[in-house]
Amino acid sequence: MRDPRADFPILGEPVHGRRLVYLDSAATTQKPRQVIEAVADYYRRLNANVHRGAYDLAVRATEAYEDARAAVAAFVGAPDPRGVVFVRGTTEALNLAASSLGRLKVRAGDGIVVTAMEHHSNLIPWQLLAQERAARLEMVELTPQGELDVDGYRRALERRPKIVAFTHVSNVLGTINPVAELARLAHEAGAVVVVDGAQAVPHLAVNVAELGADLYAFSGHKMLGPMGVGVLVGTPELLDAMPPYHGGGEMIRTVQDTTATYAPIPHKFEAGTPNVAGAVGLKAAIAYLGALGMAEVAAHERALTGYARERLAAIEGLRLYGPEERAGVVSFTLADIHPHDLATIVDSEGVAIRAGHHCAQPLMRRLDVPATARASFYVYNTREDVDALAGALEKARALFGYARA
């Protein structure tokens, strides 16, 4: 993969007088100037509201917006751009899914299956739905290695749940779930499959059609795109059948005083003025990733993650979580130093890592830790970044009174 660092202005901004070593891309990624410029350029040249204007600017803004939709569809292998719904991010996508699918499918006593490695965004919407509908929410456990317990998953399917929701890639352990297999099993059991792709689309070549997910969610801001734009991809048949989510402008066909009929997909799910600039920026991010090559991106991360696991494992008292085979996320704890203290200490060396429960409290309980420290990698990270992290962790050990190994 070509070295893209020069494209990221923020990497030139010193932190505490040091070079920024940004290792928190699982939370949000930095943006290349190509994306920053695409957004600015949209506002400078073709900003207008979409879908409603008979004038030139509105036509061009609408084209830009629909081009972005087509680019997203192509990037994730969605056969039909009508299956691409723009939302704010993964969280909104999953709430939309839970709310609309819930009304379509879930009655009292019905089952909904999630896993113990879900981000809160793929858990709380199902909790709320289960509470509202008096449905049964079941959580599939993990193996000691931090992989999904597929036997437990099969058992959960025997009760024929209406909906199965799981993450493609764990944001804590890096575990990559066998989505195609899990989806096939769920379909055999008659369930609709909802996949949280927030940590997958940025890092792996994803093809939703091959995976067989009925609904698939991800965020633009985690894949070099702007904040405030994300995607729910669905099969047109399912989206067609689902009742609308938000009511408002753009999503209607005709409106009477107390009733309305709705527009075809995807517009049925896009009430109100969308984030057109965000979609345009996401398209630029997709073009950027496409030029790097998703296979190369994945290989780069794999190499870096392997190196990081090696370097970190050599630190005395450091414990790594999660399976060997994984995406570019490394969670760890170090002796009795609380992850929050670790984050503060490595920050003083310019190294940005995350500490906490990573919005995955059920998983934390299973790991039997209140929190972990997490380093996550992306296209702009290097082996030097890993070295900087390792060095900063040694400093933490020293501050907490541990002798150098």
Add this chain to the structure above:
Amino acid sequence: MRDPRADFPILGEPVHGRRLVYLDSAATTQKPRQVIEAVADYYRRLNANVHRGAYDLAVRATEAYEDARAAVAAFVGAPDPRGVVFVRGTTEALNLAASSLGRLKVRAGDGIVVTAMEHHSNLIPWQLLAQERAARLEMVELTPQGELDVDGYRRALERRPKIVAFTHVSNVLGTINPVAELARLAHEAGAVVVVDGAQAVPHLAVNVAELGADLYAFSGHKMLGPMGVGVLVGTPELLDAMPPYHGGGEMIRTVQDTTATYAPIPHKFEAGTPNVAGAVGLKAAIAYLGALGMAEVAAHERALTGYARERLAAIEGLRLYGPEERAGVVSFTLADIHPHDLATIVDSEGVAIRAGHHCAQPLMRRLDVPATARASFYVYNTREDVDALAGALEKARALFGYARA
């Protein structure tokens, strides 16, 4: 008011080889370079995910986000920034309000009151809620002048509805509703008051505390801000009592496998990664409007609207809709020329106006037209823009075979 046109790069972009005369600010406004730069600068210098990081960048991003919240609170007179919830836009704000208030307040047979001048975004969410809860949705009619029928409104209140939702300013007629009085009456009847401020906050000095609205919604993109950010302002007491909307990261306190407790406001309503760059851009827009002076902005629009009404009324066959006293929105029809044709024709002169039902089909039925043409004004518009519109409308008359007056 100082002339701000030089700040708007898009106004220098020719349309069909002509100067752009942008008269569709009620749909979305153009952006000054100060806002475009604020967004780009955020990504270049301090982008990170908020509220979760122990490192320097995350702290600075969080500060920027919370500073934006404080700026919004100050701009609309919200006494407490905790009452400012960031959303995508007015539509999401109103859907949040309907969903959460619905669960808090509305049981079968309860009443919800709206008006016949609502934008679909302040109607469909209440329709959906009424259908879901078997509640009664009542629509207050308008006077022939296009103002709210306050007697009808009082009668509707006699049935003691749980929720009253109305717009501050009509996006079609420009009618400015007497929000403070309407809110007082609704409160006396025991109702919660939800106000759609999408067309008010950009154009008038708004003070939500003085108005007495319990919930008040508006969009950043209609007030020089970026797309993908908007606001629901509420009294902290009401927001505290309201159940959460989206489930996900950031909005929780603790999460068990099948239940969770929620964070205090405003975070309870801000699940997932927010549009931090959008909030930062909105703050820049507020600073820009503040420097122009909202009183000056309102006066500028008033003068321009008066001039436009005068110029347009002089065109033979042209019919204006709505009251004399109004915000900077002018809806009209011209002889038998369909508004859509009008928009196409004036576009060829570089003049961007909107044609259609303006997401207000119930109002269109009451005006007894399928559509109107609409010109709307903002800080960058001038008398020359109005002249260009009037000239282009004469061209439309000529094309449709009407003799020059």
Add this chain to the structure above:
Amino acid sequence: MPEAEGDGLAELYQELILDHYRRPRNQGSLEAHTSRVALANPTCGDELELDLLLEGGTIRDVRFSGHGCSISQASASMMTQLIKGKTLDEARRLAARFSEMMRGSADAAHDRALGEARALAGVARFPVRVKCALLGWSALEESTRDHP
């Protein structure tokens, strides 16, 4: 046919189109109809209802009503002229041809089979208006979807 020139507006609003807009042919409804389809263009609020009387695969009669811009009304009016008396297959061929013209095909724009509807060739230069010109044809498509 006039060639597109200048801003294209003179072609868009040529007399024949305005004539169909102001005096639509085959306007109204058919008491005896075999199909009735109502369509709306949610963007601009145009509405159109199309009644067909089909007999043995032939369009015996056709009427339309509704309201909308000059393009949608004129196009529907011209369409009714074209399809009356035609077989379903012929009508579908015309619809396909008209679509091609809307996508800018010069060949289609010179196809005499399209009759007066060729006056609408200039709409191709106004992408947002293409939907208007297609509204009547879309109603036709929906009316005949379930026929062989």
Add this chain to the structure above:
Amino acid sequence: MPEAEGDGLAELYQELILDHYRRPRNQGSLEAHTSRVALANPTCGDELELDLLLEGGTIRDVRFSGHGCSISQASASMMTQLIKGKTLDEARRLAARFSEMMRGSADAAHDRALGEARALAGVARFPVRVKCALLGWSALEESTRDHP
């Protein structure tokens, strides 16, 4: 007190603080308590439970449990030392003083009334960590809110 220097980390993680982190004073729970309050910092997952035994406006005994970073644990530990045996009014005055120190007040940072808790003055330089240092004090505030 050591003055802040360099990156402030040496001050933040000085021995006294690590000692309280590793050997918290007054840890555990009180079987006989007049209040029990559990608080969490949702950002980092720190959790803390504070038991108080109040008698006639005086804090007779206090214990805390939970888990969290060195700052939150050390701060809670130091707090329990400070407030044990104090009246509610005195404890509230200490809480206010501690807050001032967290907002950077040099005056508060030299107030002997804060005892060992003064070692936490350096936290003021780490804004995200201020919440950690305040967690125990927030639990105290919540425990005593309904008392006169």
